[in-house]
Amino acid sequence: MDEVTRIPVGGDRPYDVLVGRDLLDPPPRLLPDAERVAFLHAPPLKGLAEELAERVRTAGVAPLLMEVPDAEAGKHVDVAAACWDRLGEAGFTRTDAVVGVGGGAVTDLAGFVAATWLRGVRWVPVATSLLGMVDAAVGGKTGINTAAGKNLVGAFHPPAGVICDLATLDSLPPADLAAGMAEVVKCGFIADPVILDLVERDPAAALDPAGPVTRELIERAVRVKADVVSGDLRESGVREVLNYGHTLGHAIEKVEGYRWRHGHAVAVGLVYAATLARLAGRLDAATAERHRAVVAALGLPTGYRADAWPDLLAAMRVDKKARGSRLRFVVLDGLARPAILEAPSDELLARAYEEISA
Ligand SMILES: NC(=O)c1ccc[n+]([C@@H]2O[C@H](COP(=O)([O-])OP(=O)(O)OC[C@H]3O[C@@H](n4cnc5c(N)ncnc54)[C@H](O)[C@@H]3O)[C@@H](O)[C@H]2O)c1
Ligand SMILES: O=C(O)C(=O)C[C@@H](O)[C@H](O)[C@H](O)COP(=O)(O)O
Ligand SMILES: [Zn+2]
Secondary structure, rough: OOOOEEEEEEOOOEEEEEEEOOOOOOOOOOOOOOOOEEEEHHHHHHHHHHHHHHHHHHHOOOEEEEEEOOOOHOOHHHHHHHHHHHHHHHOOOOOOEEEEOOHHHHHHHHHHHHHHHHOOOOOEEEOOOOHHHHHOOOOEEEEEEEOOEEEEEEEEEEOOOEHHHHHHHHHHHHHHHHHHHHHHHHHHHOOOHHHHHHHHHEEEHHOOOOOOOHHHHHHHHHHHHHHHHHHHHOOOOHHHHOOOOOOOOOOOOOOOOOOOOOHHHHHHHHHHHHHHHHHHOOOOHHHHHHHHHHHHHOOOOOOOHHHHHHHHHHHOOOOOEEEEEOEEEEEEOOOEEEEEHHHHOOHHHHHHHHHEOO
């Protein structure tokens, strides 16, 4: 095992995010006294979940392997209900625990199942995608999608700890690695511009899963998220900045029937939010253009279909930051100066969309 970085997340139920290579043999003891542990995983992570199950069995814990549909198909109430049934059949009690092994979709589901079973049992995400490591597994937001939109049902339920084993990234498809970079550069724009410098200097190094630049980017992004959520788990204020790029991003995911990667949709959402802020007179043109350039340098999409606008606007109305009929966008007043744009007019929203649509 190489050096492990421990990044603390504060709040009422503090925990650490562990970042390093080969952290899983043996797995860190984050769930003392659990007699049973359910491992939720999708088919691509079956091998790792089975290995982890065998390792905890050797340590005297009874594992329960629960395979769920991959990606967004797993974030569905029917899948959560099937998981609840399995936990019930196995007699899971409040001292037992759930582990999510996979990308952000699986860890969002696993956290939601843990938050709702017996009104809350312990859980640990073993994040295996870049996006999971820097974002989804950290911060205690858990949830599933509904017909009306993305993550509309869920709970704030902090994990007992987060494991980011960098060796798991070796098998991550390159498109998913790039998608995770959208959340990394989001953190660069809202809080840590060194992230942007690193990506701009050498985008290929940023996309090398085993390289030092990627590790530095991961640790920087986790620190940004940890700092924000430590003070505002329930998103009553400052946590909204982590939603930068997500108002349009989630709408694109819905319009695409969840077939687009979350990170790709967020990439477009970042370019849109920057364009909106520029048109609203909040952000300078150079910083707005920097969004498009960084996103493009990572091979991520910078725009979306022009004819989708009415559907996107309708989908944005159920954004969790909205208040009644008023939409609210996270924008920048400058680099690393996030703020809220309250109730922009439909005309302004449409004008910004025209600039980024094809
Ligand atoms: N809870 C939060 O705070 C939060 C934050 C950001 C995103 N999210 C959610 O996270 C999800 C996106 O996460 P994602 O980008 O990881 O997508 P994902 O979970 O759908 O994973 C993408 C694909 O990569 C596969 N995969 C993951 N790790 C792998 C590995 N090591 N080797 C091979 N294949 C691997 C997955 O099985 C899947 O096919 C979205 O549902 C989004 O809403 C949640
Ligand atoms: O952790 C947060 O807070 C975020 O907003 C991080 C986002 O990257 C993430 O996609 C989150 O799941 C979005 O939350 P939602 O409340 O808009 O569903
Ligand atoms: Zn996100």
